[in-house]
Amino acid sequence: MKPGSYTEARNSYTEKIDQVSTLEMVQMINREDIKVAEAVRPELPAIALAIDGIAARMQSGGRLIYIGAGTSGRLGILDASECPPTFSTPPELVIARIAGGKRAITNAVEGAEDDLEAGRREIEALEVNEKDSVVGIAASGHTPYVLGGMQEARHRGALVISLACNHPAPIEEHAEIVIAPLVGPEVVTGSTRLKAGTAQKLVLNMLSTGTMIRLGKTYSNLMVDVQMTNLKLRARGARIVAQACGISDAEARRLLEKCDNEVKTAIVSYLADIPAARARSRLTAVHGVIRKALSVKDL
Template sequence: MTRDSDRRALVSEGRNPRSTDLDRLSAREIVALMNAEDAGVAAAVGAEAEAIAAAVDRIVAAFRAGGRLIYVGAGTSGRLGVLDASECPPTYSVPPGMVIGLIAGGDQAIRHSVEDAEDDRAQGAADLDSVAVGAADVVVGIAVSGKTPYVVGALEHARAEGAGTVALCCNPGAPVTEIAEIAICPVVGPEVLTGSTRLKSGTAQKMVLNMLSTASMVRIGKSYGNLMVDVAISNAKLARRAAGIVQEATGCTAEEAEAALAASGGKVKLAILMQISGQDAQTAAAALDAAGGVLRDAIATSSTGAP
């Protein structure tokens, strides 16, 4: 249980002077107040841009060396990590094990609160062992307070195993910032509802996680310009999106895009290269492999240039 002295010491747990009469406000006033408070979250995240970029560079290096990105958190923080990890395979066609989300209390904690699980320091280390954490990996410990035992234990164990370590919290000087190599600490201040850190703090964490995964995937060649060229075609909506991406990237017709996708086996990046270069699937695939999967580099080595 958090002692009163601990609660006062945490920025995220303080009492917001702008919402002391929260229970007296109308629905419209509550919405307006929350919106006003949320307006400062982006600036708080922006203040951590250098640390976020350093974390991205570390994650990219891990990916290129065959390592993984592993998120570790409890409660809302853990759920946000699991969410980010689960969205990487369909968005970027990466294997499910390349980005992993671990949450205190296990998968049941994604839907049902397992509040005491966050106090188990040893379980944080054990859960990392369950996925065989190693020196090639990067572990991102997510905890608003920055002192959640489960996350502290995980980061300590990750560091002992030689893995890269990143802390994401909302309280400066928190224990996790002393353990991790890179500390990301957007300070969003007290919540509208005291201690409900799924609000501004959770929003800040979601924004940072979006940046970590998206920027890292872009840096390893998972986009062409701002197009998702490695999206997995798993339903009708994504099939339409894939065809649209091929059209946008190449300037071809819808019929040509569909033909290129069919010839490429549904691989958007390959279809684009085939359409631009005029190469067959096998030749284009070899060109992509030689370019490390970076479409722009593969296009540069083809006989025709990018549109």
């Protein structure tokens, strides 16, 4: 069992942070921030396990649901809100709930995080089932709202994952997969929007990005599910096709015109040397994964 690392502990290194120069102050903060990525490293096997579990359930029609309070809840909302523009996912595929509702995104809602039943009701209202994955986010690992949501999700058969910066912690008792980056005491005692928040952000980045990669939302490291809905995105789409196919931007734009501005279709059409209709058919057959579409035989 890993040693405990309590988010409310006092950091002896920064006890004089209010007495030093501003440069020394930010050097102290930076020195502590450097520890965050290393704290995440031991959790990589659990993170990978979570990604595989989430992706498998999404392939069966499931969703990824974040539930948290305060900073943890806001980080979940941030990650969920970035998935549609980055990976062209429907808004209901990756969603987040925060204690206190929408008002809590920008304002503290006193007592909301202590309402265990509110967490249960959130999961109930979402009609969570065994196809879904629920990530409970709580820096301390003790937040009742999150615990209530996780309990209900587990009862409903969902894959439940905990993300906390304490270990052991109550949040782990309701999780099938435990992720606990131990960042140590904060620069300002108890201010978990700092190192704990940064660690949670890193983990959430991995969970959503890794899941989307497993679902074929990228080809190599290119965001091939981009929807060309404005000038900037049309330029990005052409750039992606050019990079994937090793052709000029002008050639990529002409190719996209022939493929109804569908990036994936254009890439498969060019690399497999087949018409757009056949490329589209292949992609449909393999759930949009380009590498599979390049290797399958036409039906």
